[in-house]
């Protein structure tokens with residue numbers, strides 16, 4: 001069954017239109033040229049064929065050079081900010097370092113997709129180092145992210161930022177509604193999502209017993225949760241040695257900036273053209289497949 005997130009408005013003909021009427025009229029005009037619900041006029045094989053051959057060749061050394069570059073930048077920023085220790089510098093540092101944490105996340109994301117290299121062990125080791133550093137359980141998130149890609153646009157099966165049914169919405173606790181739907185709280189949703197998944201879903205990215213994972217994936221999840229715990233314990237240890245304020249300034253606030261980047265980007269990924277359909281029930285995904 002196909003559902004539309006928005007209903008189309010009739011075109012307005014009067015000279016003076018309110019902004020919302022203007023937007024509705026524009027949407028109607030757009031939809032005459034583009035129907036987001038229709039299968040595209042190409043197949044996935046066409047897309048693959050259009051990508052130059054050299055783009056398919058993975059180079060582990062080149063991928064590792066990106067990791068080295070980003071790690072050097074992260075370390076240099078932290079050392080410089082700690083040395084300068086000035087309130088004129090800290091906000092700039094937080095913005096820059098938070099963006100670099102986001103860069104580390106993207107490299108770990110690529111490890112999870114196998115686009116980092118063809119070596120599964122290398123992908124796993126680098127992915128764990130990168131994602132554990134920014135408190136992401138590598139395999140837990142990798143597996144749920146795979147589920148997301150396989151079910152993008154499906155209200156029931158997609159992992160994040162999917163519309164929820166009125167029935168589920170009514171059942172949500174007041175606190176969840178507030179945190180999930182009132183800006184700026186959704187910008188800090190990622191750690192909550194890792195712990196509890198999206199509203200209406202159960203399980204956690206940290207628990208092998210979660211319904212997110214198949215039995216053969218339990219070992220992977222345990223490894224990643226252990227790596228996450230080591231990083232978390234290291235942060236607590238550093239807070240004891242250097243003081244919680246110093247850890248907050250060097251790591252904590254950049255971490256929050258990274259979370260905001262992640263939530264902003266993924267929110268925008270899932271809120272595109274207003275006519276883009278969401279599906280539920282049994283639908284044939286992969287209609288692009290050749």
Ligand SMILES: [Zn+2]
Nearest residue numbers: 109113145149
């Ligand atoms: Zn992805």
